[in-house]
Amino acid sequence: MTRAAIYVRISRDREGGGLGVARQEHDCRELAARHGLAVAQVYSDNDLSAYSGKPRPSYRRMLDDIAAARIDAVMAWHTDRLHRSPTELEEYISACEPRGVPTYTVKAGPLDLSTPSGRMGARQLGAVARYEVEHQVERQQRAKQQAAADGRWGGGRRPYGYESDGLTLRPEEARAIAEVTDAILSGTSLRGQAAEMNARGLVTSTGRPWTANELRKVLLRPRNAGLREHRGEVVGPAAWPPLVDEDRWRALVSVLTHPGRRTQWSSARRWLLSGLALCGVCGAPVRATLAAAGSRSVESYTCKVGKCVSRNAAELDTYIGSVVVERLSRPDVAELLASPDGPDSGALQLDAAALRERLAGLATAYADGAIDVRQLREDSERLRTRLTELEQKMATAGRGDALAGLIGVADPAKAWEGLDLHRRRAVVDTLMTVTIHRTQKGRPRGWTPGSSYFDPSTIDAAWKG
Template identity: 55%
Template sequence: MRFDPPTVPTRAIIYCRISRDREGAGLGVERQREDCEALAAQLGVEVVAVYSDNDLSAYSGKPRPGYRQLLDDLRAGRADTVLAWHTDRLHRSPAELEEYIDVCQPRDVQTRTVKAGALDLSTASGRMIARQLGVQARYEVERMVERQRRTRDQMAQRGVWFGGRRPFGYEADGVTVREEEAALIREAAHAVLAGASLRAIAADWNQRGIRTSTGSEWEGAEVGAMLRRPRNAGIVRHRGEEAGPASWPAVLEEPLWRSVVAVLTDPERRTTPGNERKYLGSGIYLCGVCADGTTMRCTTSSATSGGHRVPDYGCRRRKHLTRRTDPLDDYVTLILLDRVARLDAADLLAVEEDPVDVAGAQADIQQARATLDSLAAALGAGEMDMQEWRVASQAARARMERAERTLAGAVRADPVAALVAAEDPTEAWNGMDLSRRRAVLASLMTVTVLPAPRGRRPGGGYFDPSAVRIEWKR
C-alpha cells in the first residue's frame, strides 16, 4: 500500500499491542514494531517513542499502560503522528475511540497504520470512517467471544479440559495423572483434615524442594486454592459452578475432596497470615476466673528474663489471670503424651456411629445435575421462560446442596490417630507442626487455667500443677 507523506516533518509515536502472546516472548509486538518503523521510514518521520502492551486485550477493559502513556504524550504535544499496525491495535471500544478522537482532533494528530492506511480525524467524514472501523472491530471481537463461550460450553458438557498452564498433579495435557504430585495432593488433603494449616503444608513442601507447576515456591494460599479445585475430584468447573464429570481421572475421591473444601471454607477457620497461632494453647486454654468459656491468648509479659521479655498466657477479656507459656505448655504436653502412651490409647480414637451413605449422596448429585442440564436445554430452546426455570430448578438445586453437605462430612480425619498409631508418641509429637499439635489438644482435652498463689512452690519452682484443670473429652 502506498502512503502519501505528510506535508511537514513530524514526530511520531509507535504503538503496538497483542491480545494474547501465545509464544510468551513478545514476538507479536516486535513484528508490529518492525513494520511500523518501516512505515516511519517511508513517511520520513522521526520516531520519538515506542509504546507497547503485550498480552493485553483492548476489549477486556483492563488498563493498558502503554496506551495511556501514548495519550499523555499526545496531550503534552510530544508528537503529532501515531503509527500503528492496524486501527484495531489502538482500540476496540467505541468509548476508547471517542477519547482518542478528543485527544487527536484539536491537535491535528495524524494516525497512520500499516494495514488500514491513514485515519483523517480532522474531518467529519474521516471521523465517520474511524467510527465505522471501530464498530466493525467491536463486532468481530463480540462474535469471537460468543464463539469461544459456545465452544467452552460444549467442552464443559463433554468434560474436556479448557487448557492453560499445567495443573499440579497432572501432566501438561491436563488429563494424565502425575502420580508423585497426586500423592502429595492426597497427603495434603489428609493433613488438612487432621488439623494442619496451609502455611505449615507450604513450608514443609518448600523445605522438601517441592515446587508448583510453574517452578515457584508454595504459599499457603496457593496450597488452599489447589486443594479446593473441583478437578481434583474429577469434576469440571465452568462459569464458577460445577458443570459435571470430567474426562480426566480424579486424584481425590469426591467425599474426601468435599470434606477438605468444607474445612477450608469454614468461616471459623483462621486464614489471615497475621492470625497464625504461634503458641500451643492460644485460643484453646480457658480462663478459670471468667468460667464462661472465655479463652486465653498470648501476651508479652512486663517481666524480663535475661533482659528479654517472655510470653504469657492471659485472659482474653480482662487482666486478672496470667501464666507463663512454656511451663504451662510443657505440663499440658506431658499429660497428653502420657495418656496416648497407655495400653488403652486406642479407646481415644473416634468411632463413626452413623456412617454416611456416600453412594446415595453421589447418585443424588448426578441426578440433580442431569435435571438441571435438561432444564437449561429447555430454557435455551425457548420451551420455558426464566421464571419457570427458576421454579423448576429450585428443587434440583436444593437436592444437590443437601447431597454436597452430606459428602462434605463423609470423611473425618482424627488428629489423634497419628499419635496412637506411633511406636513412640513423643517422637511423633515432636515431628508434628504446631497446627497439628493444636488440633490434637483441642480434640482430646479441655484445659482450664485457675488462679495460683504467688511465690515459689515447695519444690522450688513457680509452676503449680494444681492450678491447671484438665478434663478429657474422650
C-alpha cells in the same frame, strides 16, 4: 520534514521476544519512507490486547505527544492496532483533528481525520473491528461452556498436579496434593503445610514458593476431585483423573470454608491450649496473655471472662504434652481409635453421594419440563441444606484422623515433637478436655528450692470418649 510516529502492538507475544511488534515496525518504516516521512519516535505496547481494558502506556504517551505538537503523523500496521472502542477512537480523533495529523496504515490505507468523510470511514472501520472482537469473544465463551459440559479442560495456566495438557498427572505434585489433603483433614494448618512443601523443594505451577493462601486456592479446586467447573459452578465429572476422591475433597472444602477456622487459628498461633482449656471456676475458655509474675511479665493462660485463673502458658503446654505422650505410650493406645458413638464416616459419605445424585436429578427433571422453576428452587435449597449438614458431619468425623501416625509408633515423644502447633491442638482437642483450677497461695506441696511453682494437681486433663 514531517515527524512521524510509529505505533505497534500485539495482543499475545507467544514467542516472547517481541517479534510481532518488530515485524509491524519494519512494515511501518517502509510505509513512512514511501511517503517521505521521518520516523521520530516508535511507541510499542507489546503483549497487550486493545480490548483487555488494561492501560497501554505507550499509546497514552503518543496521544500526549500529538497534543503537544511533537508528532505530525501516525503510522500503524492497521487501525485495529490503535483503537479498542468507539470511545477511544473518538479520543484519538480529538487529538489528531485540531492540527490535521494524518494516520497511515499498512493494511487499511490512509485516514484523514481532518474531514467529515475521513472520520466517518475511521468510525466504520472501528465498528467493524469491534464487532469482530466481540463475536470472537462470544465464540470463545461458547467453546469454554461446551468444554465444561463435556468435562474437558478449557486451557490456561498449567494446573498444579497435572502436566501442561491439563489431563496427565504429574506424579510428585499429585501425591503432594493428596498428602496435604489428608494432613489438613487430620488437623494440621495451611501455613504449616505450605512451609513443609517449600522445605521439600516443591513450588507452585508458576515456580513460586507456596503461601497458605495459594495452597488454599489449589486445595479448593473441584478439579482435584475430577470435577469440571464453569463460572464457579460444578457442572459434572471431568475428563482428567482426580487427585483425591470426591468425598475427601468435599470434607476438605467444609473444613477450609468453615466460618470459625480463621478465628481458631489466630487465637492459637503460639500456644497449645488457647481457646481449648477451660476455667475451673466459671467454665469459660482461657486465652494466652501477658500476666505479671513478680517483677516481670510472662505469657499466661487467663480466663477470658472473669480472670478467675491464670497459669504459666509454657509450663502448662509442656505438662499437657507429657500427658498426651504418656497416653500414647500405653498398651491400650489402639482403643483411642474406637468411637462407637461417633458418626459412621462411610455412611455419611453414601448419604452425601445420594443427595448429590438427587440434586443432579432435579436439574434433569427441570430440563425435561417435569418440574417448574419454583419447585426446582425449593427442592434444590432443601437438598443443599441437608448436604451442607452432612459435609460438616464428615469433617467432624474426620477429626479422629488427628491421631493418624501417632498410634503404635515406637517413639510417641518424638512423634509428638514432630507435629506442628495446629496438629498438636487437634490431638489435644480430640483426646481430652483440659480444665485449669485455682491454686492455693504460696508454694505448692512438695516444692523444692530451684523448682517451678507449677502445680499439676490443679490441672484436670479429662479423657474424652
